[in-house]
Amino acid sequence: MKFLEIKTQIKQFDNIDELPQADTELVMMARAAAEKSYSPYSNFKVGTALLLENGEIVTGNNQENAAYPSGLCAERTAIFWANSQYPDVPVIKMAITAIKNGKILPSPVAPCGSCRQVMIETENRFNTEIETILDSSGEIWVADKAKDFLPLFFEGKDLE
Numbered sequence: 001m002k003f004l005e006i007k008t009q010i011k012q013f014d015n016i017d018e019l020p021q022a023d024t025e026l027v028m029m030a031r032a033a034a035e036k037s038y039s040p041y042s043n044f045k046v047g048t049a050l051l052l053e054n055g056e057i058v059t060g061n062n063q064e065n066a067a068y069p070s071g072l073c074a075e076r077t078a079i080f081w082a083n084s085q086y087p088d089v090p091v092i093k094m095a096i097t098a099i100k101n102g103k104i105l106p107s108p109v110a111p112c113g114s115c116r117q118v119m120i121e122t123e124n125r126f127n128t129e130i131e132t133i134l135d136s137s138g139e140i141w142v143a144d145k146a147k148d149f150l151p152l153f154f155e156g157k158d159l160e
Contacts (some may be wrong), residue, residue, distance in 0.1 A: 006146045013140040019133070023095070023142075026051055026060040027135045030095040031104065033059035033074065040064060044100050046074040046109070050082050051093040053128070058082040075115035079122055089158035090126035094119075108141045110149055119146035120153045 010155040016024055026049045039062055046062045060078025064139055075096060082091060091108035098109040103113025110121065110131075143149060 004022045005149065006052075007152045008122070010148060010152055011142040013142065014066065015138065016135070016140060016160060019140060023093075023133055026057070026095040027097065027140075029057060029059055029134060030097040030133075031134060033078075033101075034097045035062045037099075038063045041068075044098065046096065046098045048074040048078040048097075049095045050078050050085055050091045052082060053090045053135040054086065054090050056082075058085070059127035073112060073115050075111050076118050080119055083122070083125075090128040091122055091130050092128060093131045093133070094155070095135055099117075104135065106136055106138045107122040108136045110128065110134060113150070116146060116150040117153065120150060120155065123147065124155055 002054065002105060016027060019027065029049035032047065034045040035051060037045035037047065039045050041064050048060045049157045050058045058081055060074050060081060062071065062074045063077060075094070079091065096111065098105045106120050119130055123146050132143045132146060132149070134141040147153060
């Protein structure tokens with residue numbers, strides 16, 4: 001038996017004030033999107049802001065349903081909307097914020113596995129990377145690409 005070691009690096013900032021201004025603006029848009037979330041069951045609000053290669057910014061938030069599997073996460077809501085409205089324009093950056101009981105969480109929350117998979121599919125679709133900013137009221141994490149969150153991902157070539 002051998003061991004396979006998988007490593008990834010994510011940048012850590014002590015607070016939002018350390019981010020470049022453009023990133024701070026994207027985070028603020030994600031926070032505003034989170035406030036508009038439809039999450040009456042969990043009261044766990046998530047917002048996402050995407051920067052597209054053409055300069056457009058698209059936001060999304062989680063949408064819950066009493067039948068829990070019928071809801072959709074903020075990341076996928078935003079990505080699917082962006083891909084439907086701008087089918088030939090890559091997502092180059094995204095910010096994600098989570099709010100519980102009216103307060104931004106004290107630690108960053110990473111996307112769920114399904115969202116990570118969609119993020120990677122989007123990177124592969126456009127042959128680009130999506131820099132991802134995970135916001136919190138404390139530290140901020142920034143990954144250079146979605147694959148940093150899911151190093152063992154499934155992709156189209158696996159279907160061959």
